[in-house]
Amino acid sequence: MNQSPLQKARYQYSPKLPGMLRNGISEICVKEGNATQSVADQEKIAALFPNTYGEKEITFEKGENTSAAKKQVVGVILSGGQAPGGHNVICGLYDALKATSKENVLYGFKNGPIGLLEDNYVEFDDAYIDAYRNTGGFDIIGSGRTKLETEEQFAVAAKVCEKHGITAIVIIGGDDSNTNAAVLAEYFAAHNTGVQVIGCPKTIDGDLKNEDIECSFGFDTATKTYSELIGNIERDANSAKKYWHFVKVMGRSASHVALECALETQPNICLISEEVAAKKQSLSEIADYIADAVEKRSANGNNFGVAIIPEGVVEFVPEFKVLIAEINELLAGNKTEEFNALGSWEEKYAFIEKGLTAESMAVFAILPQTIQQQLFLERDPHGNVQVSLIESEKLFSALVKDKLTERGFTGKFNALHHFFGYEGRCAFPSNFDADYCYSLGYNAFMLIQYGYNGYLSKVSNLSKPAEEWVAGGMPITKMMNIERRNGEDKPVIKKALVELDGKPFKFFEANRDTWAVETAYTYPGAIQYYGPTEVCDLTTRTLALEKGE
Template sequence: MGSMSELLTIFGDTDMAESAAPGRLGIIVGGGPAPGINGVISAVTIEAINQGFEVYGFRDGFKYLVQGSTEHYRKLSIPDVSINQLRGGSMLGTSRTNPAKNEADMAKVLETLTKLGITDLVTIGGDDTAFSASQVYKRNNRKIRVAHVPKTIDNDLPLPAGTPTFGYETARHYGVGIVRSLHEDAKTTGRWYLIVSMGRAAGHLALGIGKAAAATITVIPEEYRDKEVTLESVADLIIGSMIKRQVQGKGYGVAVLAEGLLESIGEKGLLSALGEEKLSRYGHLERDPHGHLRLGEIEFGRMVKDYLTQRLGQLGIKTTVMDKDLGYELRCADPIPFDNEYTRDLGYGAAKFLRSPQAAEFGAVISMVGGRLVPRPFEEMINPATSRMRTRKVDVDAETYEVARRYMIRLEANDFSDPSKLAQLAAFAKLTPEQFRDRFAYLVS
């Protein structure tokens, strides 16, 4: 992939002079919801109509297109989209139908789009939708110009550094409000809350919420670097935070966990810690055709709470722990001003790209860098081996993560090197300093 400066030279320093004659533009939304979808739909529609296009919105992603249906779509007007542009959800619905997994389905999509006279296509979604969009462009001999607007509240798509995926900032905003309320409840009632945040591939949302809400501790998979992630270590990180808080005279707190910790622990780690019978208490254990457990059905928060309570009991520590999953409350929230502005930029950028000469040369993922439109070719964004975009992980070497860690309450190396601190912590856990070191020092090694 070219450097960012090269991309800005190619795209950012040109006016992307319009060349394509207006035709029929289709809009498809795929994957899970994210705040700001309607903002993109609105901006694309308004700009495209102003440029002479007819605009059509397809209902529920590729769901009906793979059936060859020419009924589940509607012609969009500026009044149609203007009333929805600041609202959450998706006026076109969405689905996870992935036509790229099946040759017959993709053929039906191309046949239907051609039958309807679609000349340009804007897709809004994550990995699967991006790959499907790239295949529409590739397999139709480039007769349909394609722009993809990336979306996910997880913020884990490989956009330029510092550029969020739309919806993330809104999800973080409302997530912070929920965590702050739970923190007040924890303070009032003297309990701990375990909050599991969406984000299976990366810890951006968990860290963003935890940091901005001043959570007591936030745990993400990336902090483990090349070490094994275990249920034991996750529980002990939280226990260490609890003990340290108690020594400070505060018997309450909030721990935010990224749901990706479950994937990082994995089937082997879960079975090692719990055994299959106990693991089955946290969801219906299904296996894929290769015999691997489907981890998505497991109640991770409840599992950590129970495991944590058990380990606290072994230390003679009594405290009330409550668990809560956080994610679905955030996906269809009305976007905050940041995402209202950002999605208008992205939608306008998608429409502008489709009118440019570059759209005849490649299909693109739309991004904005420093206020400039940077369309990034599908070939540079999607790994052909995996059919997915690379995952953007939290950079745990950056100062932004360093700041987050500095203001968490968790066991640190100096808690073990300072004899007075070690003695206080050990006394609360009813252990000798040597026993406390043997029990918890591995967390900071």
């Protein structure tokens, strides 16, 4: 296979481990902390997890390894969307497992959790692992979005584990995947299977985060990749001086990616979904806010700019949420067929006008026709509007154009549109993500060796050099609360949204009025893998601000 020079060089990179994990497996001991409780709904969560709730947080320290010696047969699963560094979690897990005993075995279940249910796996060896060290993507075994949540599935998983003599399963995923890991761990404990379950925190969206999980893996690489592209666009905008670029970035539920990219590149506009919801902003108000910046910049002779739009922002606009709910109701049952049978858009528009309240129709009417039609095109399996298909970057540029026309704007406004999503999910991991992920995998094996179940592999103090990172684990139940999902109360890991009183947002808020009018762009450039530490091992601006650095 042909390989680029960078590929070859990255295979040789030795990821940095936290200090206490560098001592050698035989010199790592456990320090137990306090017992834990869930973030909310303590009684309900405790009742649902009687065998795994309330366990203690732990950290690893230098000292004599007191774990019982036994052969470990571990299965690993990649779950959900790709995030840079996933391969290194598996490499770290493999290296720790083999450093303990050559007899230990690591199976990779293919294509996500379905691989465990279908007993579809590969057994890793040195050659297989070495081909994926420090690389992006999840192609080492593939990923999938099958949820492990039913008793039938758990019973099948237990049988597969018994067949192979599996002692532990490591699930690498986001909040939903780690919720599944916690439920599976509880089932295995309740049925005395002897199989442990360990989770690893993954998501480029950055919403698997709390006082214990400072950063989910992949966020660093993805935001650096998007920020390089946004910086390039800013440089182009400042060179051509004739386009407003509307850039949509990943983030359905939270705006961590948008905020981090704004902190790295200082664009003229960045919308934060959580602020839109908190201030109950309307589409018209948001469009006015952007149009104000366009007018002020134009008055200074700058008919160009850059606006960052989070992928899911429209779902946070209160009036838009109401509109979506009404459309879902309008097309419930067999109404979809009745709607689709109408021939022209004029007939369909009249049908919509008759079915919506005056308030929602007023919102619908200001949408560009292309967006109106998108709302009535494809439904999800439950018959609901697929909000993720809405091209919000085009929606806002069209609304801004209408606002400017209403105002009698005489300057120039030419919009270009971009969506950065897949470009960042499988990038070559930054040194930070390569080191962090390898540490998470290595650390996951230590949790297995010491017999922990239903724990999340945890590495903290991440804004410091890797030598000072702290490795350990926490019960997954600590992050859980009860939420309404599909009409049922379910235990789930609480999503972390952008905190409007947090230091990263406050810094952005203090500077954005200046950035809106002035051309204050910063150009982060490409991720650097070799060179000065202050350039190559740079942490995210979000993490640096949170830690006061």
